[in-house]
Amino acid sequence: ITVSGLNLEYSNYGISAANISGITGVLVSGNTVQYNGQVGILIGSNPAETVIPSTNLTVDSNIVQYNGQHGIEVYEKASSVVVSNNIVTGNGILPYLGVVCGWHGISVYGDYANTAPDNVLITHNVVTLQLGAPGATSYEGTGIQADNYATNVTISYNTSANNQGSGIAANSNSYISIHHNLLYGNGVSEAVAHGSPNGINLNASGHDTVYHNTIYNSYRSGININGAAVTIKDNIMSNNGLYEIEANYATI
Numbered sequence: 001i002t003v004s005g006l007n008l009e010y011s012n013y014g015i016s017a018a019n020i021s022g023i024t025g026v027l028v029s030g031n032t033v034q035y036n037g038q039v040g041i042l043i044g045s046n047p048a049e050t051v052i053p054s055t056n057l058t059v060d061s062n063i064v065q066y067n068g069q070h071g072i073e074v075y076e077k078a079s080s081v082v083v084s085n086n087i088v089t090g091n092g093i094l095p096y097l098g099v100v101c102g103w104h105g106i107s108v109y110g111d112y113a114n115t116a117p118d119n120v121l122i123t124h125n126v127v128t129l130q131l132g133a134p135g136a137t138s139y140e141g142t143g144i145q146a147d148n149y150a151t152n153v154t155i156s157y158n159t160s161a162n163n164q165g166s167g168i169a170a171n172s173n174s175y176i177s178i179h180h181n182l183l184y185g186n187g188v189s190e191a192v193a194h195g196s197p198n199g200i201n202l203n204a205s206g207h208d209t210v211y212h213n214t215i216y217n218s219y220r221s222g223i224n225i226n227g228a229a230v231t232i233k234d235n236i237m238s239n240n241g242l243y244e245i246e247a248n249y250a251t252i
Contacts, residue, residue, distance in 0.1 A: 002027045009035040020046040020073050022052040027243035032063045044075035046086060050114045052118035055135075061085045068094030071130070074108040074117050076149075081120040092131030092141060102133030105163065107149040116173075123156045130163040141165030142201070143186065148172045155173040156180050164188055165245030166201040167215070170228070174206040179213065187219030187241075196220075199240060202228040209231065211235060221246040 001017070002207055008014040012031035017026045026043060033040040041064060057078055064071040064086055071091035074081050083106055087160040092103035101198070105127035110116020132141025141164030146153040153170075154177045160167035167183035170176040178200060187197020199215035199222045202208055208230040215222040215237045222237035225247040236243040 001025060002029070004028075004030045007032045007034075009033070012037050013042055014040045014064070015233065016042045017056075017057065018042045020054070021046045021049040021077075026054075027055045028059045028062060030061050032065075034063070034065045036068065036093065037068045038234045039070045040064040040088075040125075041072045041197050042070075042075055042119065043078065045077040045082070045115075047076050047111055047115060048164045049077045052186060053118070055079045055080045057081045059083045059086060062087075065090050066093060067091045067134075069072065069103045069104045071127070074120055076110055076117065078113045078117045078239040079119045081117065082122050083122045086097040086125045088127045088130075090131070091109045092094070092133065092167070094133065103131065103225070104140070104142045104147075104165070106144045107129040107147055108145070108150045108153055110149040113149045117153070117225075118151045119155075120146075120150065120153045122154065122158065124168045125158045127158065128162050128167065130160070131163050141143050142169045142196075143167045143183075144184050146170060146173055146176045146205075151175050153177070158182070161185050162188060164225075166196050166198045166202040167194065167218070168199075169201040169203070170205040170208055171201075172204045174208075176205055176208045177204075178208070181213045183213060183215045183218070185217045196223040196224060197241075198222065198246075199237070200224070201210045202230055205226060213238070217241065
């Protein structure tokens with residue numbers, strides 16, 4: 001299945017290739033996806049699927065902007081996913097509507113450990129000006145977030161800048177590799193970021209590696225680690241607000 005060369009706007013979802021178990025071989029490329037009420041591009045699987053993942057899903061070279069929630073979301077049981085070469089900007093404009101979680105430029109998310117994404121590569125994207133939902137309670141407005149239960153996610157060679165929340169975050173998951181990214185000016189709204197206005201934010205995440213990133217001008221910390229086990233090496237950090245590296249209940 002290929003979706004290419006389209007201008008998709010003013011709907012609930014720009015593109016949705018989720019809620020179907022075991023879908024395989026999807027390419028979403030070269031589209032402009034904008035002004036949709038919820039997620040710009042949604043790929044993944046049926047939330048009830050615990051056995052058969054959707055596989056070989058690629059989102060490449062799209063412009064994804066000014067959508068209401070996430071720009072791009074990898075959702076539920078999916079494997080062998082590549083999100084690459086996209087321009088993702090100004091998403092998350094939808095206000096708080098009774099949910100406790102807000103929006104991210106690129107999100108990888110599972111409701112439970114046995115339904116979550118695994119083996120996801122996020123690379124060579126430019127993510128900027130992401131907004132979080134006002135009223136949400138934790139870690140919102142992130143440029144790129146590997147979220148609940150996701151495993152084996154590599155986030156590399158991206159630029160994530162001037163987002164309301166952190167540039168990159170790993171939250172409640174494991175085996176996240178974050179390397180060779182350029183992160184600057186993140187955490188522009190601590191009220192939306194809810195204590196995580198950092199270059200990189202690691203929360204309750206294990207077996208992570210963070211290396212060869214360039215991080216500067218974050219509102220609070222270059223790298224913030226809270227209840228995480230992580231290897232950090234060879235990063236360049238400068239002019240971050242309070243700390244270059246801040247660690248709480250962490251194993252480094």
